[in-house]
Amino acid sequence: MKRMTVPQIQARKGKDPIVMLTAYTARMAQLLDRHCDMLLVGDSLGQVIYGLPSTLPVTLEMMIAHGAAVVRGSYHSVVVVDMPFGSYEASPEDAFRAASRVLAETGAAAVKLEGGEAMAPTVDFLSSRGIPVVGHIGLTPQAVNALGGYGARGRTNAEHAKIIADARAIADAGAFSMVVEGVLEPLAQAVTAEVSCPVIGIGASAKCDGQVLVIDDMLGMFERTARFVKRYDDLATRIEDAATRYSEEVRARTFPGVEQTYQPKD
Ligand code: KIV
Ligand code: NA
Numbered sequence: 001m002k003r004m005t006v007p008q009i010q011a012r013k014g015k016d017p018i019v020m021l022t023a024y025t026a027r028m029a030q031l032l033d034r035h036c037d038m039l040l041v042g043d044s045l046g047q048v049i050y051g052l053p054s055t056l057p058v059t060l061e062m063m064i065a066h067g068a069a070v071v072r073g074s075y076h077s078v079v080v081v082d083m084p085f086g087s088y089e090a091s092p093e094d095a096f097r098a099a100s101r102v103l104a105e106t107g108a109a110a111v112k113l114e115g116g117e118a119m120a121p122t123v124d125f126l127s128s129r130g131i132p133v134v135g136h137i138g139l140t141p142q143a144v145n146a147l148g149g150y151g152a153r154g155r156t157n158a159e160h161a162k163i164i165a166d167a168r169a170i171a172d173a174g175a176f177s178m179v180v181e182g183v184l185e186p187l188a189q190a191v192t193a194e195v196s197c198p199v200i201g202i203g204a205s206a207k208c209d210g211q212v213l214v215i216d217d218m219l220g221m222f223e224r225t226a227r228f229v230k231r232y233d234d235l236a237t238r239i240e241d242a243a244t245r246y247s248e249e250v251r252a253r254t255f256p257g258v259e260q261t262y263q264p265k266d
Contacts (some may be wrong), residue, residue, distance in 0.1 A: 001034065001075065002074060002076075003109075003185045004038075004075075006176050008075040009037065009177055010109075010176050011036065013160070013198045013209055017208075017209065017210050018209055018210025019176040019210065019211070020036060020038040021036055021214075022037045022039070022048075022213070022216075023213050024041060024045045024048065024069070024070065026073030028070075028072075028073075029073030029077075031088055033074040036076075036077045038162060039074055039078075039079050040081075040082070040084050041067045041070050041079065041081045041082060041108070042108075043063065043085070044214050045058065045062065046058040048216045048221075049066070051131065054086045055084070055142055056142060056144075057085075060098055060101065063081055063082060063102065064081075064102060067105075067108050068107065070108075072107075078110060079108040080108065080109070080134050081110070082112050083092070083098060083102070083107045083262040085142040088119075091114070092122045092123075092126070093114070093126030095125065096125060099126055099131045099133075100131065103131060110132035110133065111134070112134040112136055113134075114136040115135075115136075116137050116138065116163070116167070116171075117164070117166055117169040119170060119263050120170055121173070123170050124173040124174055127176070128174060133170075133174065134179060135167075135177070136178065137181075138153045138163055138174050138180045138187075139152065139153050139181040150180050150226065153182055154187035161203060163180075164190060164194055166189060167194055167199075168252070170192075171197050175195050175197060178195070178197060179200045180193075180201055180202075181202045181203055182202070182205065182226070182228065183203070185204070188201055192207060193207050194215050202228065205227075218230065218233075218234050219231075220234040220237070221234050221235050222236070
């Protein structure tokens with residue numbers, strides 16, 4: 001299997017749904033790679049891997065370290081790395097410097113950045129200089145302080161119109177795809193119909209051009225997740241169960257057994 005390309009993703013608009021999951025480590029990337037079209041090294045790693053309270057403290061160095069690991073673990077999917085808060089907003093030039101480091105130091109094919117109309121000049125600056133950009137609109141977690149929480153977006157007419165305008169702006173600026181997160185379903189469908197690039201939904205609509213979920217969420221690693229997360233497994237319970245059995249066997253001195261110990265040859 002050859003690695004998929006950005007133009008191949010673009011060409012999927014309105015066709016076969018695009019399958020995307022987050023990955024933060026090489027081994028998880030290996031396991032997910034053949035099932036996905038794109039792997040996202042999300043700045044959700046702040047909470048998922050590092051136990052941070054939000055994505056805001058995530059650094060470019062963290063994104064580069066995990067981005068490189070995911071590229072090493074994959075050979076099929078387009079790897080997209082999130083631009084962390086503070087690395088791209090101040091100017092298109094700042095964004096280019098940070099994004100070019102991401103591509104050069106990880107081997108990923110594309111970056112993702114949050115924001116609509118205000119970020120359109122930056123999307124244009126990057127994409128016209130050889131850096132493929134995925135947009136991210138609707139519920140944008142890096143703006144949690146401005147939005148006042150992680151609630152669904154697009155409940156008022158003004159918010160609905162603003163998010164449509166955001167989608168149009170970053171699509172016109174050259175984003176090759178965009179994530180729309182945490183919006184009312186009719187708005188997700190309107191965004192998907194509005195732009196000519198593939199729209200990847202999360203908390204959006206099955207009618208988007210693709211879907212993404214945070215891998216640890218869909219595997220059931222957390223007790224509480226957003227309403228839009230579907231759990232495909234209950235790994236937290238399974239891990240605790242394994243740790244329980246291990247601790248019992250250590251305390252009972254039944255582990256290690258004969259199979260796990262080296263005996264002298266006679
Ligand atoms: O950081 C992340 O995991 C994301 C997805 C939820 C879209 O941005
Ligand atoms: Na993100």
